[in-house]
Amino acid sequence: MAARFKDLVLDANDHQALADWWCAALGYTRRLPPPGEADPPPEWPVPIHDPQGNGPLIWVSPVPESKSVKNRMHLDVWGRTDELLALGATLLRAREGERDWDVLADPEGNEFCVFTPDAHGIPASRLTRR
Incomplete structure (x- = not known):
């Protein structure tokens, strides 16, 4: 290692x-x-x-x-896009088709992906191709 x-x-x-x-x-x-x-x-x-x-x-x-270019590494989080937007995040790309996550940026432009947990707050276990 x-x-x-x-x-x-x-x-x-x-x-x-x-x-x-x-x-x-x-x-x-x-x-x-x-x-x-x-x-x-x-x-x-x-x-x-x-x-x-x-x-x-x-x-x-x-x-x-x-920040001047797209991140080469980013965070993936479980959360609610609307709540993150209310805190000051920016929506860069909304989920669509088979992509089940939104791409947001924090107030300084650092990108991160938001995956929505299920109705009980439990992260979905489905694997998604990026």
């Missing part, structure tokens, strides 16, 4: 605001420093995590440049 998954990292011009946006979208919270350690300076990357411990740690890192 040459590598093992660790964390996800999202680049952002306003990393503080985008961290808050993804916390609201995913139900994540900012990861606090260990007891006795000071809060990191505001210019440092912001770690956010799933308080239930189910999702990966995400670092929202400040970068000076704006």
Whole structure:
């Protein structure tokens, strides 16, 4: 094994605001420093995590440049497109035909795909060809 998954990292011009946006979208919270350690300076990357411990740690890192081309890697999430749009996401491509997901962008333009859970909140197990 040459590598093992660790964390996800999202680049952002306003990393503080985008961290808050993804916390609201995913139900994540900012990861606090260990007891006795000071809060990191505001210019440092912001770690956010799933308080239930189910999702990966995400670092929202400040970068000076704006996003200019399509992501080569993106997030897939279970969720409700209308709720994400109400939070400030942008619809890039609506589901149609055999594609059962919407493509959205976060407030800084990072693309992600949204799959709708079934009526009981359980992700559908159907495999879809991309």
